[in-house]
Amino acid sequence: MADDRKPAKPPGFETLAIHAGSAPDPSTGARNVPIYQSNSYVFDDVDHAASLFNLQTFGYIYTRIGNPTVSALEEKVAALENGRAGVATSTGHAAQMLAMYILMEPGANFISSTNLYGGSVTQFTHTFAKFGWNCKFVDPGEPENFRDAIDENTKAIFLELLANPGGVIVDLEPVADIAREAGIPLIVDNTTASPYLAQPFDWGADIIIHSMTKFLGGHGNAMGGIVVESGRFDWAQNDKFPSLTQPDPAYHGLTFYETFGDFGFSTKGRAVALRDLGPTLAPMNAYLILTGIETLPLRMERHVQNAQAVAEYLEAHPAVAWVSYAGLKSSPYRELAKKYLPKGPGSLFTFGLKGGYEAGTSLVESVELISHLANLGDTKTLIIHPASTTHRQLTEEQRIAAGAGPDVVRISVGLETIDDIIADLDQALDHAMAKAAE
Amino acid sequence: MEALYYPDWQIRRILRDTNTIAMVGASTNWNRPSYFAMKYLQEKGFRVIPVNPRAEGEILLGETVYASLKDIPEPIEMVDIFQRSDRVPPVVDEALEIGAKIIWMQLTVRHDEAAQKAEAAGLTVIMDRCPKIEFGRLSGELGWSGINTRVITSRRSKQIRTH
Ligand SMILES: Cc1ncc(COP(=O)(O)O)c(C=O)c1O
Numbered sequence: 001m002a003d004d005r006k007p008a009k010p011p012g013f014e015t016l017a018i019h020a021g022s023a024p025d026p027s028t029g030a031r032n033v034p035i036y037q038s039n040s041y042v043f044d045d046v047d048h049a050a051s052l053f054n055l056q057t058f059g060y061i062y063t064r065i066g067n068p069t070v071s072a073l074e075e076k077v078a079a080l081e082n083g084r085a086g087v088a089t090s091t092g093h094a095a096q097m098l099a100m101y102i103l104m105e106p107g108a109n110f111i112s113s114t115n116l117y118g119g120s121v122t123q124f125t126h127t128f129a130k131f132g133w134n135c136k137f138v139d140p141g142e143p144e145n146f147r148d149a150i151d152e153n154t155k156a157i158f159l160e161l162l163a164n165p166g167g168v169i170v171d172l173e174p175v176a177d178i179a180r181e182a183g184i185p186l187i188v189d190n191t192t193a194s195p196y197l198a199q200p201f202d203w204g205a206d207i208i209i210h211s212m213t214k215f216l217g218g219h220g221n222a223m224g225g226i227v228v229e230s231g232r233f234d235w236a237q238n239d240k241f242p243s244l245t246q247p248d249p250a251y252h253g254l255t256f257y258e259t260f261g262d263f264g265f266s267t268k269g270r271a272v273a274l275r276d277l278g279p280t281l282a283p284m285n286a287y288l289i290l291t292g293i294e295t296l297p298l299r300m301e302r303h304v305q306n307a308q309a310v311a312e313y314l315e316a317h318p319a320v321a322w323v324s325y326a327g328l329k330s331s332p333y334r335e336l337a338k339k340y341l342p343k344g345p346g347s348l349f350t351f352g353l354k355g356g357y358e359a360g361t362s363l364v365e366s367v368e369l370i371s372h373l374a375n376l377g378d379t380k381t382l383i384i385h386p387a388s389t390t391h392r393q394l395t396e397e398q399r400i401a402a403g404a405g406p407d408v409v410r411i412s413v414g415l416e417t418i419d420d421i422i423a424d425l426d427q428a429l430d431h432a433m434a435k436a437a438e
Numbered sequence: 439m440e441a442l443y444y445p446d447w448q449i450r451r452i453l454r455d456t457n458t459i460a461m462v463g464a465s466t467n468w469n470r471p472s473y474f475a476m477k478y479l480q481e482k483g484f485r486v487i488p489v490n491p492r493a494e495g496e497i498l499l500g501e502t503v504y505a506s507l508k509d510i511p512e513p514i515e516m517v518d519i520f521q522r523s524d525r526v527p528p529v530v531d532e533a534l535e536i537g538a539k540i541i542w543m544q545l546t547v548r549h550d551e552a553a554q555k556a557e558a559a560g561l562t563v564i565m566d567r568c569p570k571i572e573f574g575r576l577s578g579e580l581g582w583s584g585i586n587t588r589v590i591t592s593r594r595s596k597q598i599r600t601h
Contacts, residue, residue: 007443011590021581024594031592048481056474057481058579066582074584085585247469254469261545261568263585270583 014297021075035287036068065275069283073290077226080195081208084231085266092211094279095225099207101273103155106132110156111149113140113170114401115163118391143174150182160189161198165386165403165410166350167324169336176204183238192348196300197341206233212289214377218299222288224281231262304344307413313422314351319433325349348376352407355436360385360409366431369424381414381421442566449572453598456516460507462529463520464488466498472520475570483599507532516540519547527552534559544568
């Protein structure tokens with residue numbers, strides 16, 4: 001019999017992926033979350049409207065700040081990350097902007113790992129600089145580098161646990177300790193691992209970001225992002241976060257952390273950042289991502305299995321100079337992978353061809369089944385040459401630091417029959433070798 | 439300190455069966471957390487009577503503010519405490535005197551000794567929780583803001599109160 005004095009065993013990941021946030025619709029009984037394609041929601045009366053605008057009651061006002069399809073998704077991802085609350089955004093990039101908007105002030109800075117998606121490096125370096133937010137990049141291979149870069153204006157540490165483009169895993173626990181000692185939150189982009197493979201909150205992260213465009217949605221058919229808060233960060237421990245701990249002039253003097261406690265960060269993200277910056281997730285996209293997430297555990301298992309087979313095939317191929325996949329015995333990240341990604345180090349990784357830049361570009365132009373495009377985390381296997389595409393805007397030095405040097409090819413291994421993926425790589429590698437021999 | 443745990447059915451039962459709540463430390467300032475909670479609970483059909491000596495005699499959200507629990511001229515089922523933890527014991531003593539059945543201490547408010555005393559007298563005590571947040575969580579409304587309610591159900595209605 002159930003014991004009422006202690007919590008029941010929480011539901012498993014697969015159960016949460018299907019059910020969290022997705023209870024039947026109370027008014028119609030619809031079992032699947034409907035697409036609420038409505039911009040606005042009627043008020044009962046003027047007093048009800050006032051309560052909603054004052055955030056005194058829960059409810060929907062206007063889809064820019066909340067929508068029932070979108071909130072089902074927010075709750076689901078918050079549950080999968082074992083977090084307190086989530087705020088969805090139009091894209092992963094918008095999620096990064098929203099999180100930083102809450103934390104940063106003009107003249108403030110944050111410390112970021114150099115091993116990031118190229119678009120994030122550009123966003124942090126150039127676009128955020130226009131808001132007066134400065135980013136200091138450090139090599140994450142040595143966790144102490146983060147500590148050395150922190151100064152009195154530092155508001156956060158940002159990193160990708162399983163870094164895009166490939167194979168690099170950051171040792172999260174010591175970095176979380178450094179953030180805690182400095183009284184600043186650790187933000188982890190968990191896009192490439194997905195919550196099925198990695199649980200950054202367990203290791204001390206305070207905020208998790210996803211581009212839901214990738215594995216969460218999983219089908220390459222909807223853009224989306226999300227910011228999830230753990231609910232465990234004490235924003236009032238110092239005076240670094242006035243936008244949470246001081247009365248907000250953009251909200252009639254409301255103090256978000258005091259009023260909303262462990263979901264104060266998310267409430268600020270919704271009521272001020274989504275309201276005023278406007279990067280809202282469309283209900284249709286939320287619906288597609290919700291549907292995708294129901295099969296996340298099954299898909300990730302197969303993604304990892306296929307990635308391992310492709311990595312082993314490539315490593316044994318005479319045209320291949322190196323393979324950076326943390327599931328290989330040759331990877332320096334194998335131990336970190338076992339610790340942080342015990343179910344497998346994802347399906348996104350890089351490799352280099354002996355023929356360098358030329359061979360790399362000719363490989364991506366020779367594939368027939370595999371798609372040459374800029375994305376990752378699709379059912380389809382995807383390939384790209386980062387130096388000429390996703391990481392093109394970076395300097396040569398930044399590209400090498402980000403793991404996107406001239407010879408690097410990135411693959412996102414999909415869910416096709418494994419023999420077919422390998423056969424396509426085989427014929428494309430033959431082409432690349434023949435081209436190099438010309 | 440031992441972690442507090444209250445089963446969902448217990449919280450749900452309290453929120454379903456209680457009608458009259460005295461809110462000790464209710465603020466007349468609209469952007470204070472206690473004002474938010476009072477307004478929300480009223481909307482959900484609770485009668486909430488504010489207690490705050492500094493606002494005695496004022497009208498807050500349609501209710502007269504009393505200086506102490508003992509001044510309230512009608513029976514109170516639940517006492518909701520919006521005060522620092524160290525100020526809990528005298529409130530609990532008064533709650534016992536007026537015959538309240540439930541003592542509810544707000545988020546971050548906790549006093550184990552006072553709670554034991556109340557429980558020994560047959561009262562139910564909830565500490566370090568907010569009735570507004572718990573109502574929102576169990577009714578599913580909290581999920582409307584993307585908050586993880588941890589409620590998994592295949593049932594259509596999560597309605598708590600029918601009156
Ligand atoms: C790790 C990572 N973070 C963030 C992003 C940005 O996401 P989005 O394209 O949804 O804006 C990407 C996109 O490639 C990514 O790979």
